[in-house]
Amino acid sequence: MTKRFEGKAALVTGAASGIGRASAFRLGSEGASLILADINIEGAQTVAAAIRETHGVCATAIRFDAAVPASCRDMVDRSVEILGRLDVLLNIAGIFDWNHFADFSDEAWDQIIGVDLSSLFHISKRAMPHLLKTKGNIVNASSTAGIKGQAYCAAYCAAKHGVVGLTKSLAIEYGGKGVRVNAVCPGGIQTALSDKVPWIDSFDPQLLALLNSKLNGGAMAEPEEVAAIFAYLACDEAKYITGATYAIDGGQLAG
Numbered sequence: 001m002t003k004r005f006e007g008k009a010a011l012v013t014g015a016a017s018g019i020g021r022a023s024a025f026r027l028g029s030e031g032a033s034l035i036l037a038d039i040n041i042e043g044a045q046t047v048a049a050a051i052r053e054t055h056g057v058c059a060t061a062i063r064f065d066a067a068v069p070a071s072c073r074d075m076v077d078r079s080v081e082i083l084g085r086l087d088v089l090l091n092i093a094g095i096f097d098w099n100h101f102a103d104f105s106d107e108a109w110d111q112i113i114g115v116d117l118s119s120l121f122h123i124s125k126r127a128m129p130h131l132l133k134t135k136g137n138i139v140n141a142s143s144t145a146g147i148k149g150q151a152y153c154a155a156y157c158a159a160k161h162g163v164v165g166l167t168k169s170l171a172i173e174y175g176g177k178g179v180r181v182n183a184v185c186p187g188g189i190q191t192a193l194s195d196k197v198p199w200i201d202s203f204d205p206q207l208l209a210l211l212n213s214k215l216n217g218g219a220m221a222e223p224e225e226v227a228a229i230f231a232y233l234a235c236d237e238a239k240y241i242t243g244a245t246y247a248i249d250g251g252q253l254a255g
């Protein structure tokens with residue numbers, strides 16, 4: 001395999017699990033030096049050790065809490081200190097929850113908006129001076145819920161639409177300065193996060209049936225399939241792609 005990230009330094013958030021884990025593995029397999037940032041430090045350390053052993057690249061785990069702005073900023077500073085540079089930022093850490101809108105607590109709203117949207121502002125702002133130096137790029141995790149409405153997840157849907165808006169705004173503002181910014185919109189990927197989806201069955205079986213009927217053959221995708229898109233958008237082959245939103249959703253957004 002061509003090593004598209006040889007000599008590059010990448011920061012991956014949410015790297016302890018699911019899509020973030022698979023993306024860190026993918027970039028490591030192609031030569032990137034890595035920071036794996038997550039609130040689950042034991043999980044991130046385990047993944048970092050496995051990447052070092054399998055691919056022989058530098059991979060370091062850092063604990064941070066995406067809900068806390070100062071923690072986001074410190075994490076970026078420590079990452080650049082360790083890596084010495086920053087070429088790629090993958091903002092993948094995220095949380096998800098369903099509830100009836102009327103039952104959504106203030107705390108749940110703030111937590112989901114904080115982790116799934118505001119953290120991308122704090123992390124990207126702190127990382128931008130370093131990405132300007134390397135003419136690097138950012139790839140953000142949005143969702144099918146960032147493109148169309150989804151019942152029972154108002155906060156998640158608002159946050160993921162916000163991620164698309166942030167992505168497009170930064171792509172335009174920084175395009176002339178050589179920094180690309182893109183978003184991936186997954187739907188129906190087999191991870192710990194998507195294990196929460198069947199909850200909806202308890203209060204709206206018809207909606208779950210509708211969601212499932214739109215997945216390609218009813219099957220979910222593996223995180224590695226999403227990681228391949230993160231890696232493509234982050235590498236130089238995608239140098240003409242910025243401000244884009246790439247769906248990987250088994251056709252859910254097609255109609």
Ligand SMILES: NC(=O)c1ccc[n+]([C@@H]2O[C@H](COP(=O)([O-])OP(=O)(O)OC[C@H]3O[C@@H](n4cnc5c(N)ncnc54)[C@H](O)[C@@H]3O)[C@@H](O)[C@H]2O)c1
Pocket residue numbers: 013014015016017018019020037038039040043064065066067092093094095096115141142143144185186187188189190191192193194223
């Ligand atoms: N799985 C899907 O079907 C799907 C669909 C659409 C979008 N996404 C998005 O993809 C991204 C990755 O999700 P996943 O499916 O791999 O889920 P996952 O639960 O397997 O991984 C999420 C990671 O984020 C970390 N995290 C959670 N809260 C954090 C916090 N406060 N600070 C730092 N790290 C924190 C978790 O520890 C975990 O390692 C998320 O942004 C999610 O919204 C996933």
